Amino acid sequence: MPRLNDITMENKQVPTGTFGFSAVKIDNLGASEYTLVTIVQDASVSVDLFKKEMEQCLSEIVRACIKSPRADNLLIRFLQFGSDLEEIHGFKLLGNCNPDDYKNSIRINGCTALYDASESAITATANYARDLVDNDFDANAIIFIITDGMDNKSTGTINSVKKALVNTLKTEALESLITLLIGVGTADSPGTAKTLKTFKNKAGLTEYIELKSANANSLSKLADFVSQSISSQSQALGTGGTAKTIQLVI
């Protein structure tokens, strides 16, 4: 299980909602710029079928990011959602992440609060980016929302997600923001894929990516895609632009 008690981290509240987040204390940050990475992982009952492969995927993402030349400029947060939201860990320096900590990290619970999780991830990112910029750091962000199903539990709506995105961009704290919705194991459920595409379009997320099957091979490729996207977005920091598009090839 991930180490949850870290004296370099602090808890933060967000102005809206009740779900806060944790992040590295500003005094513990030495670089001049950071890419804020959030991975929002579906932990609903249906994910149980590929839980181990997904945890392996998360480990591979962290392992690849640790090897990145931009590792010192990455802060990564893992959030999971079923009926409830749970932060596996807050925005953490890669140097303090252990790939082995993600074994048995997904706690399967209930339904799919997809919209609440997405809104929470975006708001927390905006909030922490504001803190960074107020302390002279530069920041951009990339958020991956990984789900195998449609929302059936959120108190918020697609509009809540859209509003969170609009508010984030208004603050101008982030040099750029990429939000990627990843539908996993949608081969047998075309309705799910269609609904997720609608969510992406109506909320204004950057892109929807489909992973038709959820097995070790496809999730390993997902890990490559995620880590390359993170690297690309991090390299774009300071240029005023966003990452170049990485293709997910299965």
Add this chain to the structure above:
Amino acid sequence: MNCDAVFIKGNSHSICQDYARAGQNYVLLSDGCSSSPDTDFGARLICKTAENLILHNDLSINEHFPYQVIQKAKSAAEQIHLAEQSLDATFLAAIVIGDSVHVYCAGDAMLAFGFHDDRIHLEQIQYQKSYPFYLNYLCNNTRLQSFQANTNNDLIVTGKIIINNTIETVSYQQLRLVDYYFTAAIPKRHLKYIVLLSDGIQSFSKQISSQTSRTTDNLQADEIAAQLIGFKNYQGAFVQRRINKFRKDVCRQNISHYDDLSMAAIHF
């Protein structure tokens, strides 16, 4: 204690002739003369030579330290067949040894001394005809005599105190003139930080546009410095962060700088 340094190219230069370097207990800065050849190399050689002297403790850090730096830098320049004038560059250093910080300034520049009560003491060194002293002149009698003969090129030292965003002129100085360059040894317990700035701090201007005209307004160096040294924190790359944020802020106000700018700081 943390040290950091950064240098950025000005709008009118194709190559950055400023250079700045930070180590564990020192910061170094050099601004190459834009009308002399290869001073981008020269500025780097001067800083690297100074660093080698500090790290290898070849010679004492005393009031003759700048002279030792230019002698060694000259040998290095000759090794790679650089013109004598390539070392026409200013030299600034702040070196912490024991309980004191030893400060050196040869040429035009600005220094900021930040105190624990949030006072900031700025000292700006300028030359009336904008022909600053270069250590390189000490290696060539003809050039040194030519510099001395330029009687209209008075040395001007301006002191300012910033308290609560108010800037006032003061007459006292931290720096002492030794022949042609300045030096000081200050107990570090008195200071929160020290900042070295090249004379690019004088090159800021604001573009003012209307429907029928576009003009530029030159900005006061002390006002720019007051904004630039408003550090939010002091860990890691604190100078890099500050200058990045400062550049974004001034860009929004249509403010730019034509000369290269370098900044180096020690937080105690």
